[in-house]
Amino acid sequence: MPFWKRKPKGAAEASIVKEGTTPSDKTLFGPGWRLKGRVYGKGQVVFQSTFEGELEIQGGMTVDTSATVKGMFRSEEIHIRGALEGVLEGSRMVVLEKSARVDGEVVTPRLQMDGGAHLNGSIAMASPGTVLKGQRK
Amino acid sequence: MPEDKRQSNDGPQADPNGLGSAPPVVEPFSVVSRDICIEGQLEGSENLVIDGRVKGRIQSQGDVVITASGNVEAVIVARNITIQGRVNGNVEALQAVEIQQQGILIGDCRARSIQIREGARFEGRSDILT
Numbered sequence: 001m002p003f004w005k006r007k008p009k010g011a012a013e014a015s016i017v018k019e020g021t022t023p024s025d026k027t028l029f030g031p032g033w034r035l036k037g038r039v040y041g042k043g044q045v046v047f048q049s050t051f052e053g054e055l056e057i058q059g060g061m062t063v064d065t066s067a068t069v070k071g072m073f074r075s076e077e078i079h080i081r082g083a084l085e086g087v088l089e090g091s092r093m094v095v096l097e098k099s100a101r102v103d104g105e106v107v108t109p110r111l112q113m114d115g116g117a118h119l120n121g122s123i124a125m126a127s128p129g130t131v132l133k134g135q136r137k
Numbered sequence: 138m139p140e141d142k143r144q145s146n147d148g149p150q151a152d153p154n155g156l157g158s159a160p161p162v163v164e165p166f167s168v169v170s171r172d173i174c175i176e177g178q179l180e181g182s183e184n185l186v187i188d189g190r191v192k193g194r195i196q197s198q199g200d201v202v203i204t205a206s207g208n209v210e211a212v213i214v215a216r217n218i219t220i221q222g223r224v225n226g227n228v229e230a231l232q233a234v235e236i237q238q239q240g241i242l243i244g245d246c247r248a249r250s251i252q253i254r255e256g257a258r259f260e261g262r263s264d265i266l267t
Contacts, residue, residue: 027170030183037177037193043170053177 025059031066045075047082065099078108080117091126166199171206185215187222205239218248220257227261 025043029035033049042058047067054072055061061075067082078090080100088094090108098116105121109128113119166184169175173189184199187207195201195209200217203209207222218230220240228234230248238256247264 025170025172026168027173027189028168030165030167030181032165032183032199033167033179033181033185035175035177035179037175039173039175041173041189043172045173049167049181057173 063100092128169207203240231266 026046027039027043028046029049029051031048035049035051035053037053039045039051039053039055040057044060044062045055045057046062046064047069048064049067051067051069052071055074057075059075060077060079061073062079063069063082063084065081069083070085072087072089073084074089074091076090076092077095078088078093079095079097080088080102081097082099083101085103087105088102088107090106090110092108093110093112094106094108095112096102096114096117096119098114100114100117100119102117102119103121105124106119107124107126109126111123111125166186167181169185169187169189169191171188174192175190176192178194178196179185179191180194180196182198185195185197185201187201187203187209189206190208190210192210195211195213195215197215199215200219201213201215202219203222203224205221209222209224209226211224211226213224213226213228215229216231218228218234220228220234220236220242221238223241223243225243227245228242228247232248233250233252234242234246234248235252236242236254236257236259238254240254241258243258243260245261245264246259247266249266251263251265253259
């Protein structure tokens with residue numbers, strides 16, 4: 001029986017695909033996933049997985065502690081807790097939390113680096129509201 | 138992933154992904170939300186719910202659900218596959234494929250069991266695995 005139909009003990013409702021449910025605007029890839037390619041659109045994207053490719057999101061992106069991502073990343077607000085290699089462009093802000101390990105280039109008008117975060121590469125401070133290189137207008 | 142690790146559904150652990158509005162779940166699952174497009178390859182061991190668009194190839198040891206807003210142009214290989222939206226591509230399930238009401242599958246289908254509900258559309262060849 002598929003996972004969304006199973007009813008565990010004590011659970012009133014086990015379905016995740018209930019009729020009338022409004023889909024969340026959060027995209028999430030758990031630790032068991034490996035992705036290769038291009039991700040684009042709007043909303044929030046959370047990686048706990050491995051990803052290699054290009055991402056362009058109108059909204060936010062989070063690289064969680066278990067995630068390893070590589071490529072070109074463009075979003076409004078970017079939070080890094082895991083490992084990232086490549087180019088990171090946050091048109092509003094970039095936050096490197098204490099467990100972040102970044103190898104590459106960061107371009108943003110506002111950068112927050114917490115104690116313990118590692119950044120090996122370059123930082124370019126852009127003017128707020130600047131349309132970043134390659135970003136769709 | 139062992140089955141016993143995926144059974145907890147009580148209390149605060151009912152929403153392991155922290156998706157807030159999502160109803161309680163039995164097992165961890167990943168989500169492609171409505172306004173997101175993915176072009177490429179997705180390979181994983183967990184369940185996947187697709188509200189958005191995916192083009193390429195999906196391979197999962199878990200279950201894959203394409204919801205009513207989901208639009209997939211890909212080959213899908215998974216344990217169970219449920220189609221409520223649109224799929225253009227061949228699908229193969231180790232266990233079951235279910236095309237629900239309003240669901241569309243344009244492509245070949247291989248599975249141990251295939252269910253096509255009233256109002257669904259299926260164009261392709263079907264092959265029952267033994």
